[in-house]
Amino acid sequence: MVAKFRGPGMYRAAWGTVLGIVVSYAIIAIFRIWYSLDPVIDAYAVLELSLFLSPIGFLVGLGAFDYWFRWASGRPTVPDDHSGHGAHSWRDYFKVNTDHKVIGIQYVVTSFFFFFVGGLFAMLMRAELAQPGRQFVDANTFNGLFSVHASLLIFLFIIPVFAGLANFVLPLMIGAPDMAFPRLNALSFWMLPLAGIMMLMSFLAPGGSFASGWTAYAPLAVTAPEGQVFFTIGVQFAGASSIATALNFLVTIITMRAPGMSFFRMPLLVWANFSTSLLVVIATPFIAVSQFMVFFDRSLGFNFFEPTRGGDVLMYQHIFWFYSHPAVYIMMLPGFGIISEILAVKSRKPIFGYRMMAFSLLAIVVLGFTVWAHHMFVSGMQDWIRVPMMVTTAIIAVPTGIKIFSWLATLWRGVLHLDTPMLFALGFLTMFTLGGISGVLLAIIPVTIHVSDTYFIVAHIHYVLFGGSLFTIFAGVYYWFPKMTGRMYDERLGKLHFWTTFIFFNATFAPMHLIGIQGMPRRVADYAEQWAGWNLAISIVSFFLGLSALLFAYNMIASWRGGPRAESNPWRAMTLEWLVSSPPPIFNFDAIPTVVGGPYEYGVPGAVHGVLKGAEVPQPAGATASGASRGSSSSSHKDEGG
Amino acid sequence: MSEDSRRNDKIPVVQMLVVGFIASALGIAAGLAIEWFPTAASTQAGPIDHLYDVLIWTSVPVFVLVTTIVMFSVVKFRMRPGEENLDGPPIHGNTRLEVVWTAIPAVVLVVLCSYAWIVLNDIEEAQAGEMRVNVTGQQFAWTFEYPQAGGGAPIKSTQLYLPKDRPVRFFVKAIDVLHDFWVPAFRMKIDAVPGLETKYRVTPNRLGTYPVVCAELCGLGHSVMRATTRVVTPADFDKWIAEQKAPAEAAAGSGAGAEVDGKTLFTDGNGAATACGACHTLADAGTTSETGPDLDKALAGKDAAYVEAGITAPDEEIAPGFQGGIMPKNYGDTLSAEELKALVTYLGEVAGK
Numbered sequence: 001m002v003a004k005f006r007g008p009g010m011y012r013a014a015w016g017t018v019l020g021i022v023v024s025y026a027i028i029a030i031f032r033i034w035y036s037l038d039p040v041i042d043a044y045a046v047l048e049l050s051l052f053l054s055p056i057g058f059l060v061g062l063g064a065f066d067y068w069f070r071w072a073s074g075r076p077t078v079p080d081d082h083s084g085h086g087a088h089s090w091r092d093y094f095k096v097n098t099d100h101k102v103i104g105i106q107y108v109v110t111s112f113f114f115f116f117v118g119g120l121f122a123m124l125m126r127a128e129l130a131q132p133g134r135q136f137v138d139a140n141t142f143n144g145l146f147s148v149h150a151s152l153l154i155f156l157f158i159i160p161v162f163a164g165l166a167n168f169v170l171p172l173m174i175g176a177p178d179m180a181f182p183r184l185n186a187l188s189f190w191m192l193p194l195a196g197i198m199m200l201m202s203f204l205a206p207g208g209s210f211a212s213g214w215t216a217y218a219p220l221a222v223t224a225p226e227g228q229v230f231f232t233i234g235v236q237f238a239g240a241s242s243i244a245t246a247l248n249f250l251v252t253i254i255t256m257r258a259p260g261m262s263f264f265r266m267p268l269l270v271w272a273n274f275s276t277s278l279l280v281v282i283a284t285p286f287i288a289v290s291q292f293m294v295f296f297d298r299s300l301g302f303n304f305f306e307p308t309r310g311g312d313v314l315m316y317q318h319i320f321w322f323y324s325h326p327a328v329y330i331m332m333l334p335g336f337g338i339i340s341e342i343l344a345v346k347s348r349k350p351i352f353g354y355r356m357m358a359f360s361l362l363a364i365v366v367l368g369f370t371v372w373a374h375h376m377f378v379s380g381m382q383d384w385i386r387v388p389m390m391v392t393t394a395i396i397a398v399p400t401g402i403k404i405f406s407w408l409a410t411l412w413r414g415v416l417h418l419d420t421p422m423l424f425a426l427g428f429l430t431m432f433t434l435g436g437i438s439g440v441l442l443a444i445i446p447v448t449i450h451v452s453d454t455y456f457i458v459a460h461i462h463y464v465l466f467g468g469s470l471f472t473i474f475a476g477v478y479y480w481f482p483k484m485t486g487r488m489y490d491e492r493l494g495k496l497h498f499w500t501t502f503i504f505f506n507a508t509f510a511p512m513h514l515i516g517i518q519g520m521p522r523r524v525a526d527y528a529e530q531w532a533g534w535n536l537a538i539s540i541v542s543f544f545l546g547l548s549a550l551l552f553a554y555n556m557i558a559s560w561r562g563g564p565r566a567e568s569n570p571w572r573a574m575t576l577e578w579l580v581s582s583p584p585p586i587f588n589f590d591a592i593p594t595v596v597g598g599p600y601e602y603g604v605p606g607a608v609h610g611v612l613k614g615a616e617v618p619q620p621a622g623a624t625a626s627g628a629s630r631g632s633s634s635s636s637h638k639d640e641g642g
Numbered sequence: 643m644s645e646d647s648r649r650n651d652k653i654p655v656v657q658m659l660v661v662g663f664i665a666s667a668l669g670i671a672a673g674l675a676i677e678w679f680p681t682a683a684s685t686q687a688g689p690i691d692h693l694y695d696v697l698i699w700t701s702v703p704v705f706v707l708v709t710t711i712v713m714f715s716v717v718k719f720r721m722r723p724g725e726e727n728l729d730g731p732p733i734h735g736n737t738r739l740e741v742v743w744t745a746i747p748a749v750v751l752v753v754l755c756s757y758a759w760i761v762l763n764d765i766e767e768a769q770a771g772e773m774r775v776n777v778t779g780q781q782f783a784w785t786f787e788y789p790q791a792g793g794g795a796p797i798k799s800t801q802l803y804l805p806k807d808r809p810v811r812f813f814v815k816a817i818d819v820l821h822d823f824w825v826p827a828f829r830m831k832i833d834a835v836p837g838l839e840t841k842y843r844v845t846p847n848r849l850g851t852y853p854v855v856c857a858e859l860c861g862l863g864h865s866v867m868r869a870t871t872r873v874v875t876p877a878d879f880d881k882w883i884a885e886q887k888a889p890a891e892a893a894a895g896s897g898a899g900a901e902v903d904g905k906t907l908f909t910d911g912n913g914a915a916t917a918c919g920a921c922h923t924l925a926d927a928g929t930t931s932e933t934g935p936d937l938d939k940a941l942a943g944k945d946a947a948y949v950e951a952g953i954t955a956p957d958e959e960i961a962p963g964f965q966g967g968i969m970p971k972n973y974g975d976t977l978s979a980e981e982l983k984a985l986v987t988y989l990g991e992v993a994g995k
Contacts, residue, residue: 133932134932134933138963138964139862139863139864139865139968140862143859143861143862143864211861211862212859212861213859217819217820217858217859219818219819219820219836220819220820220859220860220861223818223819224861307836307837307838308837311837312837313820313835313836313837313838314835314838347719347730348728348729348730349729349730349731349732349733350732350733350734352733352734352735352736353734353735353736353740354734354735355735356735356740378822378831378832378833378857379833379835380814380832380833380835380838380840386762387755387759387762390755390758390759391752391755394751394752394754394755395748395751395752397747397751398744398747398748398751401743401744401747402740402743402744404708405739405743406740408708408711408712408715409733409736409739411711411712411715411719412711412715412719412733413653413719413730413731413733414715414719414730415719415720415721415725415728415729415730416715416716416719416720416721417721418716418720418721426712426716429708429712430705430708430709430712433704433705433708433709434705437701437704437705440697440701440751440754441694441697441701443755444693444697444754444755444758445758445759445762446689446690446693446758446761446762446765447690447693447694447697447758449690449829449830449831450679450690450826450829450830450831452831452857453822453824453831453857453858454857514676514678517678517679517694518677518678518679518680518826519680519826519853519855521824521855521856521857521865523859523864523865524864524865525865526865526866526933527865528853572727601732602729602730602732603729603730603731603732604732607732
């Protein structure tokens with residue numbers, strides 16, 4: 001029993017969490033006595049410090065830092081015995097596991113959990129909005145619901161689910177045995193549920209959950225009740241997780257590609273995650289800063305955003321959007337990668353204009369940093385910046401257009417396999433085009449002056465993030481489901497899921513364009529009588545949209561438990577992850593593959609992307625350090641490359 | 643079907659063009675027929691609505707192009723039985739095509755932006771003889787202030803009165819958090835920012851009553867932070883200004899003034915103060931809104947002092963199940979002493995017993 005509490009795991013994590021709270025009490029008491037403050041214990045101060053310290057206590061307890069602590073203190077490190085590699089029962093998913101495939105599944109399942117919670121909040125909002133006036137929830141709860149809905153789906157679903165899919169697939173795709181930093185990878189994952197739980201816990205805070213939107217604009221967020229800090233601090237953990245993963249991807253992609261895999265032989269999913277990771281590493285610190293500034297204003301009496309004390313309210317928005325516009329591409333580029341994989345395989349044709357597809361990703365990365373102020377056309381910022389930002393915002397549609405047209409050309413004269421991943425990919429093509437068009441409309445300043453902060457924005461963001469990102473996520477999950485689980489999903493249910501989602505998605509969000517332009521503001525629990533009819537209709541179809549997600553959940557769970565066994569390559573795809581069994585062996589490849597051609601050479605007689613006859617990877621016998629196995633694989637990499 | 647028969651299939655490009663053309667025409671017709679915008683009541687609305695029509699003209703064909711190609715590909719190129727192991731032709735790209743679909747969208751977008759810039763200059767252009775109105779946003783009410791020529795005390799109101807055809811420039815401020823001053827009928831909006839004075843211009847050109855909306859999330863009462871714009875004839879406007887000046891003078895004089903009816907105040911407000919009935923249920927006045935507490939219940943058995951405190955200092959005591967900070971705290975200023983007394987008396991009579 002004692003061993004259970006001393007060794008890494010959930011028990012030690014539990015008392016680590018409690019210890020975090022105790023330490024917070026102690027620190028606050030010491031400082032308040034020192035400053036002669038009365039009373040000695042300030043509950044809010046303790047709470048806010050605990051929100052930082054108890055997650056760290058949890059992570060230490062869980063064992064995320066054990067190896068590093070030992071190394072840092074100069075004690076002999078315990079070589080990894082690979083018992084933390086692979087998953088043999090569901091319990092292994094609740095450990096610090098350094099296997100990128102286990103972490104990938106941890107990520108995907110966790111983020112889908114938050115997807116369903118966030119979706120449930122959307123259902124509650126639609127119930128309230130079914131009629132004008134107040135029925136189900138009060139104004140504070142409503143504001144909390146849409147704030148938590150957006151925060152969960154952005155920070156705990158779309159961003160991490162892409163990281164999860166890539167975590168599983170990307171090392172396999174480039175022929176690597178794992179990510180470059182497996183322990184950092186495990187730590188990145190475990191910060192995520194903590195951020196999500198923190199955001200959900202805000203509903204228990206006095207004054208209710210954070211209710212200033214996912215944008216958390218100052219000064220509202222500074223003066224809001226205590227629930228706000230659950231967002232302010234939760235975002236720090238989600239952001240740190242995101243940054244660490246992005247660094248991991250960058251190093252993995254740059255240094256661990258199989259011999260022969262030049263940058264222009266990389267699958268576009270790898271290119272997409274390379275671009276996304278650049279965005280994350282550069283942009284995410286900005287949202288961390290914006291939230292720290294809010295935190296300092298709230299808790300320590302700073303005046304970053306207090307105009308009467310020299311603060312500047314607009315500064316918040318500039319810093320926030322300098323992250324949050326690139327964040328839109330963080331939530332879209334990995335999806336572009338998924339779509340490129342699926343369209344090539346399911347059309348049985350090479351991707352049209354591969355190099356332009358790669359360059360357009362990089363163009364979006366660069367341009368993505370030059371458009372943030374289009375979120376601020378009516379914010380009262382200086383007038384002159386608007387027109388340049390309008391032009392850059394419109395121009396970013398050019399690289400996006402290149403991608404759309406190249407995908408269409410990829411379809412052209414192909415042999416289209418219209419199964420579930422392909423249907424979602426095609427649904428994405430059309431729906432994302434609509435979202436892109438309304439995006440160009442929103443670049444046009446005179447139109448934006450009228451429609452900003454209306455339901456038109458709600459419609460646009462959902463066409464981009466639901467019709468865009470979520471469709472690519474569904475496509476990707478169906479596409480790699482056989483590889484991840486070793487089982488096939490139910491194709492009929494999958495198609496039913498697509499059609500119900502596609503129809504009810506449009507029925508829910510298309511009318512929002514109209515009521516927005518007509519003048520219905522967003523983020524309101526109550527609205528004028530004239531929109532009662534539309535809102536009732538939207539609410540009813542949105543419930544069906546919610547039900548369609550249950551089809552997906554059922555299909556995934558039932559197929560994972562008892563679906564037919566999957567072959568190693570059910571789609572006849574060329575990329576490397578399909579060369580190994582489904583699910584892949586613990587160390588991915590018996591031999592590091594050698595890449596001999598492009599990733600999408602469908603229809604080219606005799607073309608191959610990679611072959612499995614590189615150097616033998618020494619299989620760790622029992623207790624070989626994973627560092628050693630990495631070292632040998634990278635040295636074999638060098639041999640091959642030379 | 644074999645690979646050869648596939649290759650010999652004619653690709654129906656002409657058919658696609660015809661379908662695409664018809665679909666675009668129908669889409670544009672529908673897009674132009676839909677009543678997207680609310681009633682236009684300013685000279686700024688015209689160019690904006692027209693710009694939107696131009697955007698419909700350009701966007702619909704783009705969407706139709708993508709959808710048509712997807713649908714034709716699905717019909718024409720889908721895998722048929724016996725083609726399970728067939729691959730498509732290995733086309734890797736076409737530089738000329740790629741240049742075309744990079745250049746054309748870029749040109750179209752630059753042209754659209756140029757047009758938008760012209761419209762922007764147009765709607766923001768300074769006009770001769772502009773009237774100044776100061777707009778102040780606070781949780782959760784709007785105050786409009788009309789500076790008077792000759793240095794008289796500015797007239798304050800919670801309802802916006804504007805004369806038709808006279809250019810007006812709003813100077814917008816916020817007291818507490820961000821708000822956004824928006825009259826959808828005018829098409830223009832701007833954030834009210836603490837510590838900053840923001841501005842925009844409109845020229846109302848249609849008589850009528852239009853909602854004023856707070857468009858920036860400002861807290862609990864955001865969805866009830868509404869007011870009314872009345873665009874009236876210049877003569878009516880002058881009359882209204884004169885009336886607004888009168889009560890102050892009357893109060894300074896005899897103190898008698900016109901008789902103030904508490905019930906009317908409750909249901910209609912006074913032009914400066916928002917009507918109580920907009921948020922509160924009161925059986926006698928026939929109001930049913932549930933934004934604030936039901937006064938028939940909340941005031942039952944309470945004395946006049948309690949009622950008065952509830953109006954002038956609404957956050958002192960909050961009815962169970964409701965939250966503080968929603969009801970505007972400015973009723974002490976926007977109601978005259980007589981009006982406050984009349985309202986307290988009325989509420990005491992119908993609900994306080």
